[in-house]
Amino acid sequence: MEVKMGVVSFQGDVEEHLAASNEALKKTGVRGTVSTVKLPEEIENIDAVIIPGGESTVMGRLSTYRRSLDLLKSRISEGLPVLGTCAGLILLAKRVFDRVVGETGQPTLGVLDILVERNTYGRQRDSFEAQIEIPAFGLREFRAVFIRAPGILETGPAVEVLASFAGRAVAVKEANVLGTTFHPELSGSTAFHEELLKLAKQYRAR
Numbered sequence: 438m439e440v441k442m443g444v445v446s447f448q449g450d451v452e453e454h455l456a457a458s459n460e461a462l463k464k465t466g467v468r469g470t471v472s473t474v475k476l477p478e479e480i481e482n483i484d485a486v487i488i489p490g491g492e493s494t495v496m497g498r499l500s501t502y503r504r505s506l507d508l509l510k511s512r513i514s515e516g517l518p519v520l521g522t523c524a525g526l527i528l529l530a531k532r533v534f535d536r537v538v539g540e541t542g543q544p545t546l547g548v549l550d551i552l553v554e555r556n557t558y559g560r561q562r563d564s565f566e567a568q569i570e571i572p573a574f575g576l577r578e579f580r581a582v583f584i585r586a587p588g589i590l591e592t593g594p595a596v597e598v599l600a601s602f603a604g605r606a607v608a609v610k611e612a613n614v615l616g617t618t619f620h621p622e623l624s625g626s627t628a629f630h631e632e633l634l635k636l637a638k639q640y641r642a643r
């Protein structure tokens with residue numbers, strides 16, 4: 438049984454996620470492949486999906502990929518494991534807020550019960566790295582890279598907080614949905630990709 442992972446490649450840091458996924462496959466010894474996905478017929482066939490960082494407004498509004506976005510939404514709602522990072526997390530969120538414009542109303546998949554604030558730490562120059570702990574994975578040190586990162590302001594009752602930084606949730610899980618405000622594909626650790634693989638295996642075996 439092979440696990441098929443897909444990295445959504447509308448936009449964003451796709452290559453880094455492909456590399457981290459390949460490393461996670463190697464490390465865990467799970468038999469599987471990872472490839473980029475864009476079209477509905479590609480999304481149809483995968484056992485797990487990654488939505489990378491980039492620009493959430495662009496990703497959510499790509500009318501060329503309307504059918505792909507609709508399919509992602511329905512497949513994730515039906516249990517397809519997903520990891521959304523940074524803009525990918527925003528695209529998963531039920532509600533999106535911006536300090537300047539308030540609730541943005543931007544199109545999202547709405548599969549993760551959080552209120553997320555865009556650019557919560559400021560502009561590009563306020564991007565930073567921090568050593569954080571990921572208690573849920575038993576990791577004492579994890580290099581988290583925050584790039585114009587969003588902030589999770591509220592989490593719904595079914596949302597588990599996997600890690601926090603400066604008093605705020607920065608990694609969350611709701612059933613088959615994983616999300617981080619930082620970029621785990623740039624951290625040098627494959628912990629989040631391994632967690633996604635674990636969910637993918639369970640999903641395949643269901």
Ligand code: GLN
Nearest residue numbers: 490491492493523524585
């Ligand atoms: N600021 C971007 C957004 O709101 C996210 C940045 C990122 O993914 N690194 O979509």
